[in-house]
Amino acid sequence: MERKIITSAFSNLYTDQRIEKVCKTLFDNGYSIDLIGNDWGGSEKMERPYSFSRIELKSKSLKTAYFEFNWKLYKELKKKVDKNTILHANDIDALLPNYLIAKKMNIPLVFDSHEIFTEMPAVQNRISQKVWRILERKIVPQIKFMMTESASYAEWFHEKYNVDPIVVRNIPRKILVAPDIPDNNPKIILYQGAVNQSRGIDKAILAMHFIQGAVLKIVGDGPMRKMYEKLVIQENLQNKVLFIGKLKPENLREVTKTADVGISLEENNGVSYYFSLPNKVCDYIQARVPLVMINFPEMKRIKEQFEVGEMITDHKPQTIEKAINKVLQKGRKHYQEELNRASEVFCWENEETKILEVFEKASNSL
Incomplete structure (x- = not known):
């Protein structure tokens, strides 16, 4: 049976190194990857060894862009999923469509929280913060497979929602040979x-x-x-x-x-x-x-x-x-x-085993 993962994020994917590294790790270990982002903030040309696409957004404001992306992502996931699919949502702003489809199809969902989205400065003291908090409060306690970027984040989610995310730090691949030290002036x-x-x-x-x-x-x-x-x-x-x-x-x-x-x-x-x-x-x-x-x-x-x-x-x-x-x-x-x-x-090679364990457990639940 082909192990198929649909990864989605509110991101133009171009500079998102965490998503790139996670998808590459999974792809290199035999998973079929279908990555979905959007064109908010640009749609620069990319090359990846796996399938990817960007949802076109017509919104002019970030607030409406979130709503448009989530609606279009739901329709996109609905078309692509089958009973052998693992869904992989990156952050709260892509979680709702993934959660609804996973529940409807009875398939596993892996949630990767890159940050504590509801506490980001960009959403603080706004109506949107209340909306994201409601989603977080309703969905996160029901998440079975979860990753997050730091031990402190994991502790926060545990205290708040009694979940136990696996800590997968967003750190670079190992540079095997130390670079030469330049004699800069200035x-x-x-x-x-x-x-x-x-x-x-x-x-x-x-x-x-x-x-x-x-x-x-x-x-x-x-x-x-x-x-x-x-x-x-x-x-x-x-x-x-x-x-x-x-x-x-x-x-x-x-x-x-x-x-x-x-x-x-x-x-x-x-x-x-x-x-x-x-x-x-x-x-x-x-x-x-x-x-x-x-x-x-x-x-x-x-x-x-x-x-x-x-x-x-x-x-x-x-x-x-x-x-x-x-x-x-x-x-x-x-x-x-x-x-x-x-x-x-602090190198990605030390994080890969943790990612593979999470997705192996999700795969075994299919």
Whole structure:
């Protein structure tokens, strides 16, 4: 019997590395994969070894786009599923159609919660937050097969809904040979990821007033980019802060290897951020780039195991500057032994067995 998985997400799929890695792991282990995303935020050309498609959205606002996607996803799933299908929903914003079809067809559903969606800053204090919370409260306690991205997230879901998600961290594949350390002049401070609120980007920009002989490269895109570009001009930091834009994952990895220090300065704007393990943290570790991190639980766990950089306790520009300068003064070479050790632990190869166990259990329930 062919083992068939339909994976769906409210995503244009292009830069979603977690979905790419999960699908590739399952595909490499004999599952037939059909991936469904949408064209919200673009429909860049992609190549994958498995089938994928994007639902066309005509909505002009995100609120209506969610509704349109869920309705169209329901119809798409209805056409594609059979009794040998495992459904795989990524995040709350794709869960309802999957849940309804799984219940109707009596087939297994695997729910992968990339974050605590209902506590994200983008939905806080809005009517939409109440809607997502109702869905979460009604559906999540009934989920039999669930994954999530951090131990802190898993603890939150357990306390809230008495479920026990498997922790599958969104971390990169192993870089087997440590990259060469470049002799940069000026030194490169790197932020990579979405240019959104509550990422500490504006504080890092202001910290550049106090850091000499270095530039801050911001790699990524998002709704706050224009505002931060204006901040750079306002602060007369155009020569010290560079916006690189969004890159393909393979190009991003090459840029990451060139940095002297990587920053992950998330702000406590809800439990989803506070309990997260940002993708960039382990990207830096695999590239053997030392970090400056905020002292949130998942990042503290790493720092307690491995001396991979410096940790800050607040977002004052002077605090950020001191930590970055400390890393720059010690130099990237100083941290290499600990980064090498950490890279053996924080790699995708260690997560794959957990994914396969979840889907094997789901497959056995067919």
